[in-house]
Amino acid sequence: MRQYRELRPTLEKLSEDAYGKMRQALSEQGIYVTAIEHRVKSEKSLAGKLELKGAKYKSINDITDLVGMRVITFYTDEVDKVAAIAKRIFDIDWSESVDKRKLHQLDSFGYNSLHYICRLKTGGPRFELQMRTALQHVWSTIEHDTGYKGIVKMPKEYLRQFSRLAGMLELVDDEFSRLRMVLTDYRRQIQTLVKSGHLNEVPLSTDTFRSFLETHPFDRLNRRIAAVNQAEIYPAPMIVYLPVLESFGLETLGDVHQFIDDNSDDAYQLAVSQLAITDLDILSSSAALQYLCLVYVLKHDGGRDELKAIYDTINGESDANGMVADLMLGQAQTLSFMQRSKSDGK
Amino acid sequence: MMKTTIQEIDGNMVATLEGILDTAAAPETAKAMEPLNDVEGKDIIIDCTKLEYISSSGLRIFLDVLQHVEDKGGHVYIKGLTDDVRAVFAITGFINLFEFK
Numbered sequence: 001m002r003q004y005r006e007l008r009p010t011l012e013k014l015s016e017d018a019y020g021k022m023r024q025a026l027s028e029q030g031i032y033v034t035a036i037e038h039r040v041k042s043e044k045s046l047a048g049k050l051e052l053k054g055a056k057y058k059s060i061n062d063i064t065d066l067v068g069m070r071v072i073t074f075y076t077d078e079v080d081k082v083a084a085i086a087k088r089i090f091d092i093d094w095s096e097s098v099d100k101r102k103l104h105q106l107d108s109f110g111y112n113s114l115h116y117i118c119r120l121k122t123g124g125p126r127f128e129l130q131m132r133t134a135l136q137h138v139w140s141t142i143e144h145d146t147g148y149k150g151i152v153k154m155p156k157e158y159l160r161q162f163s164r165l166a167g168m169l170e171l172v173d174d175e176f177s178r179l180r181m182v183l184t185d186y187r188r189q190i191q192t193l194v195k196s197g198h199l200n201e202v203p204l205s206t207d208t209f210r211s212f213l214e215t216h217p218f219d220r221l222n223r224r225i226a227a228v229n230q231a232e233i234y235p236a237p238m239i240v241y242l243p244v245l246e247s248f249g250l251e252t253l254g255d256v257h258q259f260i261d262d263n264s265d266d267a268y269q270l271a272v273s274q275l276a277i278t279d280l281d282i283l284s285s286s287a288a289l290q291y292l293c294l295v296y297v298l299k300h301d302g303g304r305d306e307l308k309a310i311y312d313t314i315n316g317e318s319d320a321n322g323m324v325a326d327l328m329l330g331q332a333q334t335l336s337f338m339q340r341s342k343s344d345g346k
Numbered sequence: 347m348m349k350t351t352i353q354e355i356d357g358n359m360v361a362t363l364e365g366i367l368d369t370a371a372a373p374e375t376a377k378a379m380e381p382l383n384d385v386e387g388k389d390i391i392i393d394c395t396k397l398e399y400i401s402s403s404g405l406r407i408f409l410d411v412l413q414h415v416e417d418k419g420g421h422v423y424i425k426g427l428t429d430d431v432r433a434v435f436a437i438t439g440f441i442n443l444f445e446f447k
């Protein structure tokens with residue numbers, strides 16, 4: 001214990017350094033994890049370990065988990081990515097490192113985790129790095145809490161229950177990974193369709209609308225509107241308008257494209273009628289989409305209630321939205337598209 | 347004339363704006379609002395009940411506060427907008443960027 005106390009400041013520094021290196025490397029690789037935990041083993045915990053397994057250790061250097069770090073990932077394939085990073089940034093002691101994921105009997109499940117015993121490239125004491133998914137972490141925590149590996153031998157029927165649960169978690173983990181791969185593939189396909197202009201084949205959804213927004217479909221109209229007051233365009237999220245577009249019955253990105261084509265000139269008219277009488281020289285990047293939606297409603301015989309519904313959708317339901325609807329409706333009355341709508345209706 | 351007061355009420359930081367926030371008043375108001383940029387772990391309420399007018403420079407102050415607070419995971423709420431000020435938020439398309447109380 002005396003050796004441990006002397007070594008403690010070195011261990012604290014090692015814990016921080018190892019954590020810093022791992023965090024930086026994950027960030028550089030763009031890997032988002034659930035958590036990175038790190039700690040120096042407490043004196044109490046070390047005393048407990050020495051009481052149980054003291055004979056096994058000749059010196060304090062034989063204890064490899066005085067410093068421990070744990071990286072908890074979202075998906076199973078990311079455990080391997082973290083392991084690859086660990087191999088690059090640390091020296092691994094292969095004689096003591098264990099891939100417990102491969103230790104299972106064919107007919108058993110349970111504790112899945114990858115453990116490396118590492119050393120900083122600059123030398124110093126060894127430390128333990130555990131890598132596991134969030135679900136493996138859940139399993140491990142519950143296993144620990146229930147005393148599954150305790151001194152009292154557990155009856156077979158309970159062991160079987162544990163195995164069934166562990167198997168289920170492993171299956172769920174794999175299914176999540178598989179689902180992510182399928183979704184990534186789907187997104188790539190959609191992005192290809194959007195880029196190649198085959199918009200009629202792409203159903204309108206949160207994912208596809210996001211991909212569509214990456215092609216900046218509203219930039220042209222925004223720039224036209226902004227030019228009226230030489231306004232700066234300030235970036236703002238547009239995804240909140242998706243439910244509004246869906247409420248118009250637009251089903252594909254092709255429909256959205258057509259909606260922009262059909263209404264841009266009139267949306268420009270409405271925006272100019274509002275902005276030209278002000279000296280406002282800043283504009284949200286969602287302004288074009290807002291005016292397109294307003295114009296669409298007005299051209300489809302919508303009135304105050306339908307305009308208010310747009311604001312209720314993007315901004316939360318409120319009586320104050322009625323005032324904004326009145327403002328837009330009042331300004332629109334004088335515009336040519338409204339006159340056209342009236343004469344078309346006759 | 348513009349008057350800006352910042353105080354903590356019920357665990358939130360409340361900035362009360364009174365007067366006309368035009369281009370001339372913007373630098374002083376921006377300075378008065380600066381402490382909000384350092385707020386962590388609290389929501390921010392901008393009380394506009396007595397704000398009679400807002401210019402583009404005023405909008406930029408609001409957007410600046412929003413950016414700082416959102417970077418720290420907080421929320422900015424706007425309370426008590428008059429019709430004239432609400433109209434500016436709507437015309438410029440910023441109406442969905444803020445949460446209104």
